[in-house]
Amino acid sequence: MLVNLEVQRFNPEQDAAPHVESFEVDVPDGSTVLEALMHIKDERDGSLSFRRSCRSAICGSCTMSMNGLDGLACKTPIRQLLSQFGESGVADAKPHETISSHAGQAHFGAAATAAPVAGAAVPSSSVAPKTTNGKSVGTVRVGPMHNLPIVKDLVVDMTRFWEKNKSLKPWLVPKNAPPAREYPQSPEEMERLWRPANCIFCGTCYSLCPVVSVDDTFVGPAAIARVGYRFLEDTRDGARKERAETIVEQNLWLCAHCYACSYCPKHVDPHELIALSCVATIEEGVTDNTGARHAMVVADTIKKTGFLEESQVIPGTLGYFNLIGLSSVMPLGLRLLLKGKMPPLLMRPVPRVTEIREIFKAAEAKRY
């Protein structure tokens, strides 16, 4: 199978900015993107840099952007990309690039100003494809992970990613003195742990997250799922309250619930574990923050009336006694009033509100 691989290149010792280089390669049908890159490195250009180790979706080192979507190159068949994006070339719509191609360099601080951040727009190469004189069946565009500074070609500096994970204390703080033998876990307890335990720290979710790309105070989906949720829900751990406070300080509630991290190649689905971590922090009484207050006021008003009582949301989120905060939104309230758009202050419950309350009860009882 002949395929045209457009690979983003950047050598900080030679290049002022990243550029794209095209390689037409002949690889066996069924090849993965990683195999095609290895073919280029072995046969065409030994200077091409990328990370890989296991080639089996286990080590998490080959994460990169492929036709705009991040994932493991060793788990992504070229055929799959061509069937998703069309064999005539790279898709016009690149879902990830619409999410985070805005990843600027400024928010990464000094390190970022020294190196380009993956995800920034890259000009297409004026270099003609390095061809094997055939006609390729389609084009696959390969680039480094987003949201992290590029070291060289497809290799990014993962320091920030590891720092975020470390900030949530990825180790057990035993609740009791260690038992004589192992800590037994019931099947129900394991049920809560297997998903975060499947995380291989590949960083795909971190690379896909639009909040990470605009706010580096957000700890990110991998750290929350693999470390935060993992230890909040471990019954052997004795630091649940402290962990709840730390994860909120690391801006757990900044998650925009966009589901982009649901593309996790190991099916961890960080977004769901983020939502459960939010619940755990409320259970631990870490509620003096806008995220928790917002979630609670929204749930409370729906439970009460069956409606989202919008008139309650802003004061409930800011805090009913937060006079400074409330006065800052007064002009907005006034404008709504003048335009006749002020939501009603009191709402009557919908006729079958008890059924809505039952749904809440069932949802609240469901734990992983």
Ligand code: SF4
């Ligand atoms: S949660 Fe999934 S996508 Fe994120 S680092 Fe872990 S394995 Fe990778």
Ligand code: SF4
């Ligand atoms: S759901 Fe939250 S953590 Fe996941 S990608 Fe979206 S904003 Fe980021």
Ligand code: FES
């Ligand atoms: S090479 Fe190990 S996950 Fe791809």
